Amino acid sequence: MRRRRADAELDEEVRGYVEMLAEEKIRNGIDAQEARREAKMEVGGVEQVKEQTREIRAGHFLETLWQDLRYGARMLRKNPGFTIVAVLTLALGIGANTAIFSMVDWATLRMPPVAKPEQVASLIAEDTYGGWDDGFSYPDFADIRSQSTAVFSDVAGAIIFAQDGLSADGNNEPIWTNYVTGNFFQTIGVKPALGSLIQPLPGNSADDESVLVLGYAYWKEHFGGDPRVIGKSVLINGHPVAIIGVAPAGFHGITSLLDTQGYLPLGMAAVTSDATKDFLTNRKASTGLTIITRLKPGVALTSAQPVLKVIGQRLSAQYPSTDKWKNLMAFALSPTGPVDDPQSDSIVKVISALFLILAGLVLILACLNVANLLLARAFGRQREMAVRAAVGGARSRLVRQLLTESLLLALLGCVAGIALGSVASRFMGSINIHMTIPLILDFQFDWRVFAYAFGVAALTALLVGITPALRATRGDLNNLLHENARTATAGSFRGRSALVIAQVGGSLMLLIVAGLFVRSLWNAEHANLGFDPSNVVNFTVDPHQAGYNEAQSREFLKTLLPRVSALPGAETAALAATVPMGGIHYGAELKIDGYQPSPGEDVHAGYNAVSPRYFETLRIPLLGGRVFLDSDNEKSPRVAVINEAMAEKYWHGEDPIGRNFALADNPQNPIEVVGEVKNSRASHVAGPINPYLYFPLTQKYDYQESVTLQLRTHLPLATANREVLGAIHSLAPVMPVLEIQTMTEALDTINGLLLYQFGAALAASLGILGLALAVVGVYGVVSYGASQRTHEIGIRMALGAQPAQVLTMIFRQGIFIVSSGLVAGILAAAAIARLVGNFLSGVSPVDPLTYISASLLLAVIALLACYIPARRAMKVDPMVALRYE
Amino acid sequence: MTREQTELLQGTLDMLILKSLALGEMHGLGISRRIEQITRGTFQVKPGSLFPALHRMEEEGWLEASWGESENNRRAKYYRLTKAGKRQLETETQRWGRISLAIERALEA
Numbered sequence: 001m002r003r004r005r006a007d008a009e010l011d012e013e014v015r016g017y018v019e020m021l022a023e024e025k026i027r028n029g030i031d032a033q034e035a036r037r038e039a040k041m042e043v044g045g046v047e048q049v050k051e052q053t054r055e056i057r058a059g060h061f062l063e064t065l066w067q068d069l070r071y072g073a074r075m076l077r078k079n080p081g082f083t084i085v086a087v088l089t090l091a092l093g094i095g096a097n098t099a100i101f102s103m104v105d106w107a108t109l110r111m112p113p114v115a116k117p118e119q120v121a122s123l124i125a126e127d128t129y130g131g132w133d134d135g136f137s138y139p140d141f142a143d144i145r146s147q148s149t150a151v152f153s154d155v156a157g158a159i160i161f162a163q164d165g166l167s168a169d170g171n172n173e174p175i176w177t178n179y180v181t182g183n184f185f186q187t188i189g190v191k192p193a194l195g196s197l198i199q200p201l202p203g204n205s206a207d208d209e210s211v212l213v214l215g216y217a218y219w220k221e222h223f224g225g226d227p228r229v230i231g232k233s234v235l236i237n238g239h240p241v242a243i244i245g246v247a248p249a250g251f252h253g254i255t256s257l258l259d260t261q262g263y264l265p266l267g268m269a270a271v272t273s274d275a276t277k278d279f280l281t282n283r284k285a286s287t288g289l290t291i292i293t294r295l296k297p298g299v300a301l302t303s304a305q306p307v308l309k310v311i312g313q314r315l316s317a318q319y320p321s322t323d324k325w326k327n328l329m330a331f332a333l334s335p336t337g338p339v340d341d342p343q344s345d346s347i348v349k350v351i352s353a354l355f356l357i358l359a360g361l362v363l364i365l366a367c368l369n370v371a372n373l374l375l376a377r378a379f380g381r382q383r384e385m386a387v388r389a390a391v392g393g394a395r396s397r398l399v400r401q402l403l404t405e406s407l408l409l410a411l412l413g414c415v416a417g418i419a420l421g422s423v424a425s426r427f428m429g430s431i432n433i434h435m436t437i438p439l440i441l442d443f444q445f446d447w448r449v450f451a452y453a454f455g456v457a458a459l460t461a462l463l464v465g466i467t468p469a470l471r472a473t474r475g476d477l478n479n480l481l482h483e484n485a486r487t488a489t490a491g492s493f494r495g496r497s498a499l500v501i502a503q504v505g506g507s508l509m510l511l512i513v514a515g516l517f518v519r520s521l522w523n524a525e526h527a528n529l530g531f532d533p534s535n536v537v538n539f540t541v542d543p544h545q546a547g548y549n550e551a552q553s554r555e556f557l558k559t560l561l562p563r564v565s566a567l568p569g570a571e572t573a574a575l576a577a578t579v580p581m582g583g584i585h586y587g588a589e590l591k592i593d594g595y596q597p598s599p600g601e602d603v604h605a606g607y608n609a610v611s612p613r614y615f616e617t618l619r620i621p622l623l624g625g626r627v628f629l630d631s632d633n634e635k636s637p638r639v640a641v642i643n644e645a646m647a648e649k650y651w652h653g654e655d656p657i658g659r660n661f662a663l664a665d666n667p668q669n670p671i672e673v674v675g676e677v678k679n680s681r682a683s684h685v686a687g688p689i690n691p692y693l694y695f696p697l698t699q700k701y702d703y704q705e706s707v708t709l710q711l712r713t714h715l716p717l718a719t720a721n722r723e724v725l726g727a728i729h730s731l732a733p734v735m736p737v738l739e740i741q742t743m744t745e746a747l748d749t750i751n752g753l754l755l756y757q758f759g760a761a762l763a764a765s766l767g768i769l770g771l772a773l774a775v776v777g778v779y780g781v782v783s784y785g786a787s788q789r790t791h792e793i794g795i796r797m798a799l800g801a802q803p804a805q806v807l808t809m810i811f812r813q814g815i816f817i818v819s820s821g822l823v824a825g826i827l828a829a830a831a832i833a834r835l836v837g838n839f840l841s842g843v844s845p846v847d848p849l850t851y852i853s854a855s856l857l858l859a860v861i862a863l864l865a866c867y868i869p870a871r872r873a874m875k876v877d878p879m880v881a882l883r884y885e
Numbered sequence: 886m887t888r889e890q891t892e893l894l895q896g897t898l899d900m901l902i903l904k905s906l907a908l909g910e911m912h913g914l915g916i917s918r919r920i921e922q923i924t925r926g927t928f929q930v931k932p933g934s935l936f937p938a939l940h941r942m943e944e945e946g947w948l949e950a951s952w953g954e955s956e957n958n959r960r961a962k963y964y965r966l967t968k969a970g971k972r973q974l975e976t977e978t979q980r981w982g983r984i985s986l987a988i989e990r991a992l993e994a
Contacts, residue, residue: 060945
């Protein structure tokens, strides 16, 4: 843009020259045509002149750049101490930013490697309750597919994240699979690494070929990357399938956060699992199909929306009992996969923004330190610069040279920062999420992270370099040569103090945010969960993965529980479909006798299916009625135990025992409330507790689901493991145990404490970094100030000032800087607190305790940093000081 | 052409341009004519060396340029000295004074 303009101007300038020359000749009496010819001859080719000028300009630029780089490198080599401190400081700042950006990249930017991802979108229905539904039945999928050919070139479906068991060569291992329509891979445009992928067949019937495509990582890990797996026959949940191919490396399925380990044809869902037996025909199916579409070339997502809206309206009018949709829409594919809830997506973005801001603040603190160092040097170099300016160095030229020097520093800092950042993000990637889900915590550095790091470094160079460069080149030679060192730097001190005040403020803001996160974690860890997680060990099994059918599963669990309960050292044991804070949660729509829902209200409760001694095992107190008995079984009347919140909401505090309700999808079978228990937390340690209920495992249990055996015991963990695994394998030698952990560990999940721990650790690291940088800054400026006043201190002491007075004098300066910084920091923290508030549990974003203790911590450490130079000043020998110059 | 010669010639041209702009701003042709005039026709600067020199000196920060109207109502680019350019002229003048004195003495000896 700028170049084009410069070129046009050059053209006009040279042509103007020719014209003026011709006019001059005309005035001298030469004929107009002849004058033009002569003028052109004299100039010797407009294009040639332009070319020569352009070359000079470009050559000049490169030459000075090279000169500046060489000069800068020489200056940095000459002061190795300064260079090392500055580079390390910048590396800390840039490293923190790179590490955090690599997580943001992972969570929000890294798209699954599908062809033309901008054309790929997933569908969501907004239901009549205002919720979002991203799981469709197969008949819905077929209707949508056939009715939307105007805007989509293809529509595919997938049951994402089914938990199956794969048995090969006598080993049975869990595998996370997708059941996909035949056109799935074709729709997203993915090619196999090996063999072939699932192919489109006419329709998706239950007679689909029994084939399996392995995920790349699973193939490497479980089959050693052996290409001979193609054609191998293995069992999925006991059903034989042939491996036909391997998905490409780096493709984890339609999301980049979770690793899909295997892909099966959709029709097989009816075979491998009874839950999806009638999946292909049942519009009411509870298992949802994620719908992935590819827009026709040239069709925008916005023009697909009205088409979908019409389809949605048509289907909900046609099938009012199942398709309760207000609207049907498409969302562009996001790196986290198909959007399941448009709101949760934005939360990730807010968290990302928050931590990028905090990391940016750390970088600014680092920059201020380096700017401060450079500024100190700038005054030293003012004379050098003034002399150079006096011999014809233009100021812009000198500024450019000094900026090149800081750019060099920033680049060195950037390289070191990338190294630090990659160590940090590898460390963050190694955290234990305490869940069996194949979460990919791979914060690898891709081109975006590198681009970000270099962008940050360039900005850093400007931020760090511009003020010192302008200061260094401002000097007027005459004044400077007549000033002595002391007076020349007096003005500098004010500027540097201002920088340090900003630093103390920024650091306090980081500390306060860190304090809020730590307090919030403490609250979360000490929150009353309503159950007692200590001394409980969880063992998760999924009999259907070993090929068990429903009857076999029930029999296995029925035999297992008494055996485990009878183990020496076992206090109580229970079975449960889900674990508090775990990855799986169930919920159901209800119809409650005598409860009139307001229009559009979702009468809903979360639920768990448990064995009789569950409440005793987790120590959830019974408030009224009874818990389950062994006599509550498949044949007896259906019963439920509810929590306080459910009694409060649906029976308005009246005694709920003996009342009836039903599941909305099964209104003919009433369920009687037989007991009420205290509220306990099933997921999320903070926020309101919602209506929740418990069914007997024998009555509401789908044998496809995993079940967790929970054992309360004082036995050492290793002993308990050995005993329980022995009991399981004596009953079922090939039964895979998906997960073994204590209930306390099981709280540290994404639904439990993990995010609080992660947030607190991250915020605390940034806070500590900020504190260290600010302390270095305060120390630097106060000791510099003290050394500049050595002469003055000497005079004062010679005139009889006491050491204590000198101490106070130096200290006063420190106190001024620190207290101004504290005020700035508190105001800044209160401003950002609104953003932080959403992620805190049980602590106000303007919590006075946090603000006061962070301020005190910073004040004490910063004043200690002042004490060292103040003490040194106090010990000044007046004679030495007076001679000092 | 050896390096020393280029630098000497370039330095001379730079000095002449600086000198011709010392009295006020001027466009390219004006500078050419002015150099001819003050050197009594000894130096005739062709656009092929004039424009590269002007642009280089602008980059160096010695000259500033802006567009204005020429005597015949034509848009033309006018150059003027910056502070750094004035200082450069002083240094160059002194340096030239020393060199020419030295050479004169050398030749007279």
